[in-house]
Every structure is written in structure tokens, then in C-alpha cells.
Amino acid sequence: MTVMSRDFRQGFIDTLPVIIAAIPIGLLWGTLAAGKGLSPLEAGLMSATVFAGAAQFVAIELWREPVPWLLLTVTVFIVNVRHILMGASLSRHMGQIASRWHPVMMFMMADENWAFSERRALTSPLTLAYYAGLTLPMMVVWTTSSTIGALVGRSLGDPAAFGFDFAFSALFIGILAGFWKGPRTGAVLGASAITAALAKLYVPGAWYIVIGGMAGVAVAAILYMEEETP
Amino acid sequence: MSLDPITLLAIFGMALATYATRLGGLYLMRGVAMTGRIKTALDALPPAILMAVIAPTILATGIAETIAAAITASAALLRLPLVAVILTGVVSVVLLRMVLN
Numbered sequence: 001m002t003v004m005s006r007d008f009r010q011g012f013i014d015t016l017p018v019i020i021a022a023i024p025i026g027l028l029w030g031t032l033a034a035g036k037g038l039s040p041l042e043a044g045l046m047s048a049t050v051f052a053g054a055a056q057f058v059a060i061e062l063w064r065e066p067v068p069w070l071l072l073t074v075t076v077f078i079v080n081v082r083h084i085l086m087g088a089s090l091s092r093h094m095g096q097i098a099s100r101w102h103p104v105m106m107f108m109m110a111d112e113n114w115a116f117s118e119r120r121a122l123t124s125p126l127t128l129a130y131y132a133g134l135t136l137p138m139m140v141v142w143t144t145s146s147t148i149g150a151l152v153g154r155s156l157g158d159p160a161a162f163g164f165d166f167a168f169s170a171l172f173i174g175i176l177a178g179f180w181k182g183p184r185t186g187a188v189l190g191a192s193a194i195t196a197a198l199a200k201l202y203v204p205g206a207w208y209i210v211i212g213g214m215a216g217v218a219v220a221a222i223l224y225m226e227e228e229t230p
Numbered sequence: 231m232s233l234d235p236i237t238l239l240a241i242f243g244m245a246l247a248t249y250a251t252r253l254g255g256l257y258l259m260r261g262v263a264m265t266g267r268i269k270t271a272l273d274a275l276p277p278a279i280l281m282a283v284i285a286p287t288i289l290a291t292g293i294a295e296t297i298a299a300a301i302t303a304s305a306a307l308l309r310l311p312l313v314a315v316i317l318t319g320v321v322s323v324v325l326l327r328m329v330l331n
Contacts, residue, residue, distance in 0.1 A: 021312045039232045042241065049245035058283060059244060067236045073243030079283065080251040082276050087255020106252040163324035166295065169284040170302045170319025177306035177315075179277035188274045189281045196282035197289040209282045216278025217271045224270040 004129040011116070011133020018112045019138055022053075023145045028167050029056055030149020036063040044147035051110060051139060055079040056146075057168045058209070078210045086114045093121035097128045108135040111175075184223050192216030294326035 026047070033043040038060075050056055055076045062068065062075060087106055094102055105128070113134040117126055179185060196212025203211065288299035302319035310318070 017311075024313065024316075038237065039234075041233060042237050045233075045238075046241045046244065049241065050248050052248050054280070054283065055244070055248060059240075067234070067240050069236060069240035069243055072240045073247045076244040077247035077251060079279070080248050082279055083248070083251035084254040084258060085272050085275060087252055088258075089255070091256050102256055103253060106256050107249055109252050163320040163327070166287075166298060166323040167316050167320050169287045169295070169299060170316045171312065172280050172284045173288075173299060173302045173319065174306045174312045174315035176277055176280050177303070177309070179280075180307070185274075185277065188278055192278040192281040193285040193289060196285035200286035200290065208286065209279060212282025212285055213275060213279040216281065217274050220274030220278070221267055221271040224267045 003127075007127045007129035008133035011130040011135075012137055013133075014116050014120075015112065015134045015138060019141050022138065022142055025053060025167075025171060026142050026145025027149035027152075028164055029053070029060065030146040030151070031153030031164065032057070032060045033063075033146070034150040034153030036060055037065065038063070038150060040147050040150040043150035044143050047143040047146040048139065050076065051108065051142065052076070052080055052083075053110070053142075054172070061168075075209070078207075081210070081213075083109065086111075090114060090117055093117065093126040096125045097131075101128055105131055105135075108139060110135075110138070113138060184220070187223060188216040188220050191219040292330075294323060294330045298323035298326050 029047075030040070030043050033046070034040070038046075046056060046059075050059075058079050059072050059076055062072060087109060090109065091102070094105070097105070108131075113131065116134050117131060120126055120130060176189070192212045192215055195215035196208045199208035199211040284299075288295055298319055301322045302315060305315045305318040
């Protein structure tokens, strides 16, 4: 076996649990998309080109007729602003890979393959084959499961009847637990949650996400200052 | 199977916005020192954003959603697999809505 196929395989094996978990989430997203009137083709196209679970769930939450395409574009940008930081961090480990591949790699970067790449870079240089193993199967599965979700979703009816509307919140709570580092994280999350909930009530559009996020970041910065003083 | 032009425009806009954030990191942040307070603040950005996205649902929708979120958080902090955490949340919200509504 060549180094390339070995690295690809390793990436695929590392990400397999995430891929399995992504199937019901993709099905769920497709179901919600169909509920808002998207065709299976449109749902699949969005999953293949946007390829960002959180942003897609938020977009479907905001989706209505007539389609607010500008609000959706701006909102998705806000939800995905974290990619700038993730990309900046990942770019430090891309030195071994020809730079013509860098924009392609970035197109496919998502929370999960980013996290695995960062972990890999701790012990060995990041290769294109490993990154592809992390990413390509995930893209195929995500696009396929969300298309199937949109196909069968119409027959499932109202997602709220099965509590599916809460699955997205539950998923994020599950991901959030991985970020927990102690009381300081609690302060960041508390500030973000309260500010976002208030902003949602009083500020139109989806700005509550960036307002809440900034409140959390501000608290993190303030607590760091306090740590510095003896 | 259908493709609505405005829907297509929305999908294209969202894809472009997302790609901009992904490319942005590659070029814009080059040379910015990731240390000290800047690093601490940036490290807090992902959880803060994730929290802000779900805060209206879990805090300002109803008592059933708030309690279900607390139960889900307990499952998450027990380090259950992600799928089990989601199932816990969905089952508890359905039961709580039946009891409380």
C-alpha cells in the first residue's frame, strides 16, 4: 500500500464515528428543509456547496417565502465567521502540501475534519491524502443523507410532533460539552446565552448570534486580564 | 425535483459566504500573533457562537425546552456519544411537552 492510500485510509477510519453520527443529522436536516419547501435537489445542492451543518440548520430555521436570500447569506456568513480562525490555525500545518491545493482544502473544511487535522498535526505532518480521507467520505455522506431526508421528509410531516425540531439544540449542547474547561467556560457560555436570548427578543434578524458570540468573547478577554493581575 | 431561481440565489450566496470565511483564514489572519489575551478571546469564540445560536430556543421558547436542555446538558457532560445526547434531548422534549402543555 502506498503512503497516499494509507493516509487516506487512516483519515477515513479516524472520522468514521463522526460520519455515522452525521447520517441521522443529515436526514433530519433534509426533513426540515423539505418542511420549508426545498426540493431534494435544492437540499442536496446546499449540502454539497455550503457543507456546514450549523449554518444550514440556522438557514432552514430562517427559511420562509419569499426566500430572504440576502438575510440568509449574511446570517450564514456570521454563523461561519469561526472558519476564519479555524483556517488561520490550520494553515500553519499546511506547509508540506502544494499551495495550489490550499484553496481546495479550505472549501471542504468543517468543524470535524478541522479538529482531526489539528490533532494529526500534533504528531505528524498533515498530508493531502489524510485530509482527503477525513473530508471526502464525509461530504458524500452529508450530501446523500440530506437529499434522502428531503425525499422522505415530506411524508414525515411536522418535525415538532416528534421533537425533531429540538435535535439541533441537542446536537449543539453535545458539541459544547467538548469545549468545557471549567467555570471560566461557564461564564463565557452564560454571557453568550443571556445576551443572545435578549438580542433575539429586541434586535431583528439573526444578529443575536454574533451579538451573543461577541459577549462571550468579551467575557473571556476580561477574565484573562483578571488572571494577569497578581 | 425543482430548482427555484431565488432559492438557487440563496444557496449560491450562502455557499459563497461560507467559502469566504474558509478562505479568509488562509489569507487574512496570516501574521497575526495568536498569543495571550487575543488567543484566549479567540479560543472562546466557537463555544460562544454555538451557545448564542441555541440560546433563544433553550431560554425563551418555553419551560419544556429549558428543562430538556438541562437534561441534554447532563447527558453531554457524562460524555455520552453525540447520537445518545441528541436522542436524550429529543425524547425529553417530547415527554415534557406532553406533560406540561
